[in-house]
Amino acid sequence: MNYIVGTYILYLVIAVALTVWVARTLHKNGRLFLVDAFHGNEPLADSINHLLVVGFYLINIGYVTLALKYGDKAADLQQLLEALSTKVGAVLLILGGMHFFNLYVFSKMRKRALIHSAPPPIPPQGYTAVAK
Amino acid sequence: MKTLYILYDSECEFCRRCRLWLGRQPAFLPLVFVPLQSPEAECRFPALSELHPEEEIVVIDDAGAVWRGGAAWVMCLWALQEYREWSLRLAHPALLSLARRLCEVVSANRYKISNWLRKAKSHEELKRKLALFPAQTQCAPGGHCEVR
Numbered sequence: 276m277n278y279i280v281g282t283y284i285l286y287l288v289i290a291v292a293l294t295v296w297v298a299r300t301l302h303k304n305g306r307l308f309l310v311d312a313f314h315g316n317e318p319l320a321d322s323i324n325h326l327l328v329v330g331f332y333l334i335n336i337g338y339v340t341l342a343l344k345y346g347d348k349a350a351d352l353q354q355l356l357e358a359l360s361t362k363v364g365a366v367l368l369i370l371g372g373m374h375f376f377n378l379y380v381f382s383k384m385r386k387r388a389l390i391h392s393a394p395p396p397i398p399p400q401g402y403t404a405v406a407k
Numbered sequence: 408m409k410t411l412y413i414l415y416d417s418e419c420e421f422c423r424r425c426r427l428w429l430g431r432q433p434a435f436l437p438l439v440f441v442p443l444q445s446p447e448a449e450c451r452f453p454a455l456s457e458l459h460p461e462e463e464i465v466v467i468d469d470a471g472a473v474w475r476g477g478a479a480w481v482m483c484l485w486a487l488q489e490y491r492e493w494s495l496r497l498a499h500p501a502l503l504s505l506a507r508r509l510c511e512v513v514s515a516n517r518y519k520i521s522n523w524l525r526k527a528k529s530h531e532e533l534k535r536k537l538a539l540f541p542a543q544t545q546c547a548p549g550g551h552c553e554v555r
Contacts, residue, residue, distance in 0.1 A: 390491050391435075395408070396498030397481055399472030403454050 278349040282358050289359075290339040290366045294332065297370050302328045305381055312384040327380070331373060338369055408472075410437050411486050412451070413479075414465040417442030417542035418534055420521035421513075422464070426542075433488045442542045463514045476514065477507035 302324060309320035346362055349355035413429065415422045426440050441448045443460045452458075458465050458473060466479040474482045481503065484494035497506055513520070518530055527533035 390495070393485075393491060393495060395482060395485055396495050397474060397478045397503070399468075400475055400478060401458070401473040402471045403452055403458060403467060403473050405467065405469065405471045406451050406453060 278351060278355045282349050282355050282362075283343055285355075285359055286343065286362050287339070289363050291336065293363075293366060293370060294335040294339065297374055298328050298331050298335075301331065301374065301377055305377065308381040308385055312381070312388040314388060323384075327377060331377065334373060335366075335370060339366055342366075408436065408468045408470070410439055410469045411482065412439045412441055412467045412469075413483060414441050414443045414448060414452075414455070414460045414467070416461065416517070417444050418537060419517045420524045420533065420537060421517050422521075423537075423542060424524070429483055429487070432490070434486050435488055435491070436486055438483075438486055445542070463510060477503060477510040480506060480510055 305327070306320060306324050309324050310317055313320045313323070342362065342365065347354060347358045349358045413426070415426050417423060429438060430440065441451065443455070443465075448455055448460070452467060455465075458475065463476040464479045466474045466482045481494045481497050484490040484497065487494075497503060518533065522528070522530070522533050525533055525536050527536055
């Protein structure tokens with residue numbers, strides 16, 4: 276096993292572990308948002324939450340596997356660490372972008388739900404009698 | 408708030424078109440359009456003339472709360488599913504004063520706009536043309552107002 280294969284194995288382990296960690300965080304903490312957005316409809320919120328996490332996994336693991344062979348090829352330990360660092364850095368940035376995109380989707384859903392019960396934006400300017 | 412009554416001028420083509428547009432939009436609560444020339448308007452709101460509905464659009468809810476002009480328009484948008492976000496934006500003081508002024512100008516010139524829309528040369532011709540298609544009074548949910 277040379278340094279290149281070592282880079283690949285370490286890269287895969289770190290990147291997949293990071294993806295799983297971020298996805299689980301999203302899954303756990305996004306649920307409350309979604310339950311609120313769907314007016315306490317927990318089965319629907321759980322379903323949407325699950326679908327979002329599946330999409331998250333697909334995009335991130337897809338990127339991780341696609342990007343595996345690109346970058347500098349390591350010939351010694353120093354180059355291995357450098358190449359690994361670059362690759363993991365790219366994965367982290369992608370994960371960060373996806374994470375914020377997910378937050379944006381959550382807040383958008385919640386906002387739409389809140390607008391449903393928004394009170395009149397302007398107080399009445401007066402009152403008049405209404406015949407029954 | 409269960410119902411919004413929208414009092415509009417049925418002798419104004421522009422107002423009628425606005426009313427038709429509003430009626431087509433999906434709304435959060437029932438909108439009842441009352442032509443202010445109809446006996447139903449006076450009957451449903453006995454003190455209506457104090458609100459001068461002939462000057463600007465008037466919106467009244469089922470509890471008797473009144474909005475006029477620009478504020479009334481914002482309330483109409485608030486009732487619509489697709490435009491509630493816009494109404495919340497428009498309710499900001501800076502935009503609201505702009506909306507108020509715009510409504511004043513449009514309301515003051517609504518017969519001119521209607522003449523142009525209907526290709527009428529005078530107010531009488533417009534009235535004649537509009538009388539061919541009388542505005543319908545609609546029965547409000549929760550019972551019709553008995554016209555005495």
